[in-house]
């Protein structure tokens with residue numbers, strides 16, 4: 232299935248981040264391997280620790296392959312790239328074998344954390360997953376990771392958290408209920424950018 236998966240160009244879009252910069256969000260591609268390795272090497276050890284729950288300075292070849300080879304249905308990752316084509320954030324879901332649940336994970340470049348990128352990734356992942364028959368997201372995060380927890384709590388979904396010995400299991404149904412739609416509409420109002428040709432005319 233993975234070998235034949237068509238690249239979903241309809242999921243690509245330009246978005247304004249909270250700092251005003253315009254970034255490009257798109258599904259990950261197989262040729263993102265070098266960009267992903269460079270991105271990981273730029274992360275602070277604390278961000279890596281929060282993402283991988285330990286010391287993990289480099290990604291193995293197997294990890295790079297697994298992270299960049301997705302089928303866009305049961306496994307999907309979005310990347311956010313900047314104007315220099317540098318990867319600045321990754322968010323992914325992986326369906327939990329044969330169920331309608333998927334586990335999600337995120338990591339954002341330290342320099343651009345708190346610019347709304349984690350929230351953007353979650354918004355687009357939930358909508359893409361829902362269209363693929365996934366009904367619930369699950370995440371595991373460290374209890375100290377207030378940024379991650381705030382992203383989930385502010386999402387508009389009815390989020391449940393179970394704290395256990397320093398970690399938190401977060402779960403929520405991703406059906407686009409009115410509270411999510413309202414929160415999303417507010418977020419999207421600040422994200423919208425003019426179509427690329429109009430931007431080019433104005434900048435040129």
Ligand SMILES: CC(C)(COP(=O)(O)OP(=O)(O)OC[C@H]1O[C@@H](n2cnc3c(N)ncnc32)[C@H](O)[C@@H]1OP(=O)(O)O)[C@@H](O)C(=O)NCCC(=O)NCCS
Pocket residue numbers: 249277278279281282335336337338339340343344345346347348349350351370371372376377378379381382385418
């Ligand atoms: C956790 C992480 C993914 C969050 O990504 P982010 O891009 O920094 O998140 P956002 O900018 O969307 O949200 C961060 C903050 O902005 C706030 N925010 C987001 N969108 C907003 C908006 N439209 N208006 C106002 N505030 C907003 C959030 O509530 C959150 O508040 P906080 O700083 O009080 O916690 C990121 O910090 C990271 O990569 N950390 C290291 C790795 C990690 O922890 N991964 C998670 C493992 S599961």
